[in-house]
Amino acid sequence: MFDAARYMERIQAPADASLATLHRAHLESVPFENLDIHLSRPIRLDTDALFDKVVTRRRGGFCYELNGLFSRLLTARGYRVTPLSARVASDARDGTFGPEFDHLTLQVEDGGEKWLVDVGFGEGFLEPLRLDERGVQTRAGRDYRLAADGAGLLLWRDSEQGWEAQYALSLVPRALEDFTGMCHHHQTSPESIFTQRRLCTKATPKGRVTLKEGALVITEGKERRELTVLDEDSRRRALAEYFGVVL
Structure with missing residues (x-):
């Protein structure tokens, strides 16, 4: 059963933690990992199962698990949370992206603003990004920007090689169960990066x-x-x- 207090203890966050503090605390406490896939342990997008794995058994997970469970914590703390679908860049520079529901990320409303929240992208931004900002946003010494892309957005990250696309973000509201098909795909398909190597x-x-x-x-x-x-x-x-x- 979901217990917000135990979750807060798991990520070592104070009771009065801000959204940015919660985001960073999660990333520094809960690893991004795909180990269950290589142990042939099915991953179910069920809040109780995710809580047991991440909080009780002190494991990590990949985007559907981590952002799916984090959204539950944020909702319990009074934030308005909307799951969003993103298509991950297949190559950071050639403009190709994965399919819809390739990645689960979150829109969170706080302080009258909308924020992009993502604790399930491996090496991603450490604190939330303003969804309505189109200029450079610096987080922990690294620059990011969100650019218009039709009805959605493109997330870019600066690197030694220049700006690299991270993912194409749809702003259509989704639900956790919408990601079930791609969650299964990433657990089972030989074409999925998650089945090819442990991380x-x-x-x-x-x-x-x-x-x-x-x-x-x-x-x-x-x-x-x-x-x-x-x-x-x-x-x-x-x-x-x-x-x-x-x-």
């Missing part, structure tokens, strides 16, 4: 820690360390030590 990543106060196939990558500011992870025992130890994940 566990989480923001930290100083940067990011990522466990990928064969390596643990730790970034702090501009410093990057990559440690070889050769076997499954080492992988399990890294999951427990850096992410608090025990399978």
Whole structure:
């Protein structure tokens, strides 16, 4: 059963946390990971099941799980939340995108403004973006911008290679159950990036820690360390030590 107080404890957020504080606390506490897919454990878009996984068992998940559950917490705290569908860029520069419902993100109304909230995109923005702003928005030292794209928006992120598209965002209101089909696809299709390799990543106060196939990558500011992870025992130890994940 959903318990907002236990969820707040899970993400180590104070009772009076703002939307931005909740967003960042979530990203620094709950990893983006696809491990259940590689353990052949079905993912169901059910709030009780998601709460048990993320809060009770202290796991992470991918966008449908993390944003789906986070929307429930925000609603419990009085925010008006609207799930939105996004199509993830297949290549950051060639203008191709995935299908509708490829990614679940959130529109949240707070303080008379609409915000783009996303705790399920791996290495994404750490604090919400203003949905109605078309100029550059800087979050934790990285620049983002939302550009008009027909009836929707394109999310761009600045990088060393220049501006890169992240996803094409539809502003049509959706419901969590609308994402069931693509959630199943990403769990089962050999074409899905989530079935091709394991990943566990989480923001930290100083940067990011990522466990990928064969390596643990730790970034702090501009410093990057990559440690070889050769076997499954080492992988399990890294999951427990850096992410608090025990399978």
